[in-house]
Amino acid sequence: MLDKNLLLVDIGGTNIRYAYSNIGDSGFVSENKAELDSLNDFDNLMSVLLAESDVKHIVFSVAGPKVNNSIKMTNRNFEIDADEIRKKFNLESCYLLNDWESIGYSIRTFSENDFDNFKDGEPFNDTFLVIGPGTGLGASVISGNNVIATEIGNTNLGLSALKSLLEINSDEFNVLEDVISGTGISRMFETKTGNKVKSEEIFSLSLNGDDDAKEVIDMFTIAFARTLSDLSLAFSSGGGIILAGSLSRSFLTIANKDLFNKHFLDGKSDIHKEILNKVGIKVANRGYTCLFGSLNYINSI
Numbered sequence: 001m002l003d004k005n006l007l008l009v010d011i012g013g014t015n016i017r018y019a020y021s022n023i024g025d026s027g028f029v030s031e032n033k034a035e036l037d038s039l040n041d042f043d044n045l046m047s048v049l050l051a052e053s054d055v056k057h058i059v060f061s062v063a064g065p066k067v068n069n070s071i072k073m074t075n076r077n078f079e080i081d082a083d084e085i086r087k088k089f090n091l092e093s094c095y096l097l098n099d100w101e102s103i104g105y106s107i108r109t110f111s112e113n114d115f116d117n118f119k120d121g122e123p124f125n126d127t128f129l130v131i132g133p134g135t136g137l138g139a140s141v142i143s144g145n146n147v148i149a150t151e152i153g154n155t156n157l158g159l160s161a162l163k164s165l166l167e168i169n170s171d172e173f174n175v176l177e178d179v180i181s182g183t184g185i186s187r188m189f190e191t192k193t194g195n196k197v198k199s200e201e202i203f204s205l206s207l208n209g210d211d212d213a214k215e216v217i218d219m220f221t222i223a224f225a226r227t228l229s230d231l232s233l234a235f236s237s238g239g240g241i242i243l244a245g246s247l248s249r250s251f252l253t254i255a256n257k258d259l260f261n262k263h264f265l266d267g268k269s270d271i272h273k274e275i276l277n278k279v280g281i282k283v284a285n286r287g288y289t290c291l292f293g294s295l296n297y298i299n300s301i
Contacts, residue, residue: 002053010290011062012099013075013135019291020053023298031288039078046089056092059294061102065151069096099290103244104130104140104147106293114286116252121280125238129231132245137177141235153177158230166219179223182247189216203250221255225263232279233272240280244289252283
């Protein structure tokens, strides 16, 4: 049995990740995965995880908007309430973070080696946009020591302009993450070819010269660049933009940077182009970001 008093649980769109630590530690042990179907018997899952150590504190990060101290997942019929869990399992504390809130808290623990550079910048304030296309599109804003989770992916901000530019006529693209996500890449490919293919395979096809895949990746690049440009101005992210998640890491290796940079600046006034040229973009290459963020959060309070 582990001698740890803290359980960290990340409930994402495709997996559950968890690890054990002690409050005040900088790292964790026994990081592992559980199937998302485990949520169908959540109490049993918690009993199994709590049996591994003498846990008195839990921090959850969950893919969904947080209202008060509960979260309803956006892509699954599951709701979690931190106060109920604390009472049911006799815990001293139980905290609940939106997954991108947690990722935001993790960024402050990163060193320069934990980032790969995508676009050079010249910081002019301490506000960062942290964003990542995955199953959906998640984002948070870091301003000083504060992390604010957003639901940008479930808005339609700029969507009409993107659909017009990319000549997308399908009714399946209703919110921003329907275009800017792994799911969006797959949908654009299916709309174009009639074939259902996962985004990872489309990246691979593009690298191997498949014309349809290359066109879809270029469509994604244009949409991503324009969205990041608008959000950077909206939040005045002078500290830069940080891309997180495995799809962002794949995008780093394949993106047409000239195409990206063109659309990052396209349609903006000279003064706003000057601002955007100062906005650097980095890709986080460190894993378990939600778990590190949850640990940093509880240590900070």
